[in-house]
Amino acid sequence: MANQMGDDPAQFGQLMDIFFDGSYRATQYSAHLLGKCCDLHPHLILPYLGKMIDLLDEEVHDSLKRNILRTMQFVDIPEEHWDKTVQYCFELLQSKKEPVAVKVFGMTVLANLCEKLPELKNELRIIIEDQIPYGSAGFKSRGGKILKKLQQ
Structure with a gap:
């Protein structure tokens, strides 16, 4: 799916909508896909980085924290x-x-x-x-x- 999405900010934006506002399970799945997309195109995360960092202060599933930080290690913050x-x-x-x-x-x-x-x-x-x-x-x-x- 990450390859199929490619470098398209609109499709990545749809993924981020699910990541931030999806159901509990959909958010977990989207976190994994988010990591894969950012492996290929790390610049796509930059517009969402502040909101992701804010999310780390909340009580979220470990998979979200893990994938946010995994992604952050590959971007110039x-x-x-x-x-x-x-x-x-x-x-x-x-x-x-x-x-x-x-x-x-x-x-x-x-x-x-x-x-x-x-x-x-x-x-x-x-x-x-x-x-x-x-x-x-x-x-x-x-x-x-x-x-x-x-x-x-």
Whole structure:
């Protein structure tokens, strides 16, 4: 379906309507398709990014958080969204209740933002180093890669 939609903003807009206002199950399915579409055409998400970041503050299914953050790791986040994104990602990274995939994608979003906001590197490094001994294999793998990236 992502290939069929292509680079068409109108069709992507219809998908985003379902993502934001669909039924519980339709929203979950659309979140997966959203991720696939943004793999191919990440620029399509930019007009919706603010609303997606706001959605992260709400009680939503983990699949939505996971796919929003998965998508955000591949886009150049505009400066107007940096503060809220940084705050949210640091909070979820330190949370005990968030699933590993959500944390890992949030960690990557933060690492990408560290390229623009190098003052965040030390804080991110400390949090990752603190959690690696207790993390899953996926967390350890991504955390190790990000720690190397932060040292550059």
